[in-house]
Amino acid sequence: MSMASQKSTGTLRAESGQAKAPRRARGHARVASLLEAAGTEFADKGYDAATMTAIAARAGASIGSLYQFFPTKDQIAGALLESYVNMLAETFHKLREAAPSLDVSLLASRLTRTFVKFRATHPAFAALAETYSDALPGTISIRERLRGEIASVLAAVAPQLEPAEIAVRAAVIQQIMKAAVAINGDTSIASRKAVMDELEGLMRLYLDEAIAVTR
Incomplete structure (x- = not known):
């Protein structure tokens, strides 16, 4: 385990306060470029092997500019x-708004594959989440944050459920979604598509049972 993986949320919060916040559009664009470069570097090399010098080079920026922010x-x-988790939260927000009008099969498909799709488009996410042991600067753990977002989707389609039951079911749904990630990355499975389809069917049955009272 790396030293970074032992950092607490409090430590990350304290360090995050040291950065200079951009005030103009040019500064925001520069920060976005630096973060994009960092994502590529972490995805390619992992947290420990990545360097600030390499991140700056990927962004076409000076090392001084990187350290400034x-x-x-x-x-x-x-x-x-934190930006990745906010992106995922926005995905769940949109799904929550659409969920009441979605067919259960489509809702099951979207939930089952959300993490798989996000990791495919943001490959640094998994490495960083593992490095930080789910600590997120200035807020609750990543797992807890995302479980809350899943609960909000479930509450939108099954408002008859008590909050305690929604919390339990959200945890189960989260584990199904994580299982989809594991299956997608397991090259020893001869027919990953068929297995993924079975998992999606499991999600559909679970959602069907949860919302049966209201539909």
């Missing part, structure tokens, strides 16, 4: 991880 590698990793 992100004084440490840990700080830029934390900022990038």
Whole structure:
């Protein structure tokens, strides 16, 4: 386990306060470019092997410019991880709004494959989440944050459920979604598509049972 993986949420929060916040559009664009470069670097090399020098080079920026906004590698990793979680949260927000009008099969498909699709388009996410042991700067754990978002989707389609039951069911749904990630990455499975379809069917049955009272 790396030293970064032992950092607490409190430590990350303290370090995140050291960065200079951009005030103009040009500064925001530069920060976005630095974060994109960091994501590529972490995805290619992992957290430990990535360097600030390489991140700056990928962004076409000077090392001084990088340090101006992100004084440490840990700080830029934390900022990038937080942006990823916010993206996932927005995905769940949109799904929550659409969920009541969706066919259960379609809702099951979207939930089952959300994490798989996100990791495919943001390959640094898994490495950073593992490095930080689910600590997110200034907020609750990544797992807890995303479980809350899943609960909000379930509450939208099954409002008859008590909050405690929604919390339990959201945890089960989260584990099904994580299982989809594991299956997608397991090259020893001869027919991953067929297995994924079975898992999606399991999600559909679980959702059907949860919302049966209201539909």
